[in-house]
Amino acid sequence: MKNYLxxxxxxxxxxxxxxxxxxxxxxxxxxxxxxxxxxxxxxISENAKDLKIAKEKKLKENLLQRLLxxxxxxxxxxxxxxxxxxxxxxxxxxxxxxxxxxxxxxxKITTPIGVIGVIYESRPNVTSDxxxxxxxxxxxxxxxxxSEAYYSNKIFTDLFRKSLIKNKVDINYVQLINYxxxxxxxxxxxxxxxxxxxxxxxxxxxxxxxVKDLSKVPIIGHLEGICHTYIDKDANLSxxxxxxxxxxxxxxxxxxxxETILIHQNLLNKFCIPILSNLxxxxxxxxxxxxxxxxxxxxIQTAKKSxxxxxxxxxxxxIKSVKNIEEAIDxxxxxxxxxxxxxxxxxxxxxxxxxxxxxxxxxxxxTSTQFADGGEFGFGGEVGISTNTLPxxxxxxxxxxxxxxxxxxxxxxxxx
Numbered sequence: 001m002k003n004y005l006x007x008x009x010x011x012x013x014x015x016x017x018x019x020x021x022x023x024x025x026x027x028x029x030x031x032x033x034x035x036x037x038x039x040x041x042x043x044i045s046e047n048a049k050d051l052k053i054a055k056e057k058k059l060k061e062n063l064l065q066r067l068l069x070x071x072x073x074x075x076x077x078x079x080x081x082x083x084x085x086x087x088x089x090x091x092x093x094x095x096x097x098x099x100x101x102x103x104x105x106x107x108k109i110t111t112p113i114g115v116i117g118v119i120y121e122s123r124p125n126v127t128s129d130x131x132x133x134x135x136x137x138x139x140x141x142x143x144x145x146x147s148e149a150y151y152s153n154k155i156f157t158d159l160f161r162k163s164l165i166k167n168k169v170d171i172n173y174v175q176l177i178n179y180x181x182x183x184x185x186x187x188x189x190x191x192x193x194x195x196x197x198x199x200x201x202x203x204x205x206x207x208x209x210x211v212k213d214l215s216k217v218p219i220i221g222h223l224e225g226i227c228h229t230y231i232d233k234d235a236n237l238s239x240x241x242x243x244x245x246x247x248x249x250x251x252x253x254x255x256x257x258x259e260t261i262l263i264h265q266n267l268l269n270k271f272c273i274p275i276l277s278n279l280x281x282x283x284x285x286x287x288x289x290x291x292x293x294x295x296x297x298x299x300i301q302t303a304k305k306s307x308x309x310x311x312x313x314x315x316x317x318x319i320k321s322v323k324n325i326e327e328a329i330d331x332x333x334x335x336x337x338x339x340x341x342x343x344x345x346x347x348x349x350x351x352x353x354x355x356x357x358x359x360x361x362x363x364x365x366x367t368s369t370q371f372a373d374g375g376e377f378g379f380g381g382e383v384g385i386s387t388n389t390l391p392x393x394x395x396x397x398x399x400x401x402x403x404x405x406x407x408x409x410x411x412x413x414x415x416x
Contacts, residue, residue, distance in 0.1 A: 009195025114197030121203035124152035225255030232345035256372030
């Protein structure tokens, strides 16, 4: 295993030295789309092997749904790649240039990050998304997918590599780790610092926590998505009902799902029953503080302090009353995970205050937190969402997969 992984790393490093023109990169991606269309039946057949094994292991239904690849999902993958093709080259772009009195001419130019290692679970479509984004940004990628999607990941990778071969591009721009041994992840995180420049974990809390705890390689990612929706004193009831229902229940399993709703105390009499009834009638379990319980006497569980720190990833939501916008902001900055938080209000002054003072990587106004997604941001897909204080932050798409360098020139200047 050690020699195998080191070999992958060496080949990826070698590939990173070779730049690829925009024309050729787009040609590789177009050919990949064609290979996906021509091999639809084969992809679905390979995916069926993964589904069969997963059912034998009695994986939960939501995990089976994540694992499933059908014709519709293949075309969704292709559409995502077509969007990436349309983007301009993120590499070798001049971000800024200026002259100094000393005679220096300085340019700030985008560069690839280097070799990217991605560790992910369940969703085989991630293989195509990440391979495409990393390749277009000139970053060789080493993929470690979950063993439950082994056959699906392999066929997607093989077809991408086939497109690289067809266009005479180094095949090692995209490599999939074929070992199913769990020790592979430990080795990647602790022994591959010479070969991998950044690690991106995509998966459940236990995987991301392990990566954050063990990795000696820099990480782009987030641990949890404890997202909030704050209903301000100047909120519109109809809008608040619509947004909270979508933010919580559209898809409860994603990191952008709202987990806590904060309601201004002045609204409890008017807003509590319609908003909470709307959630409960759509199958949501309500956990509320004592003030909320006084205004909502239907099915409700008393909130404990620990509930404010929970990422439910299910049809459960915690509800808290707050005295004012300051208390809402303080609560979010204390219990949130700097992922995505939203304010519902007609008051532009309150909205500006919230957007400015929330520490989160994504702050929203009159918007469902479920929009926390690279595709929805117009990035053509994402490799994940980062809640790191240092950039990149938020959805990490094509233009976030670059670093930069300063190029300095002069007419033979020397420093005094």
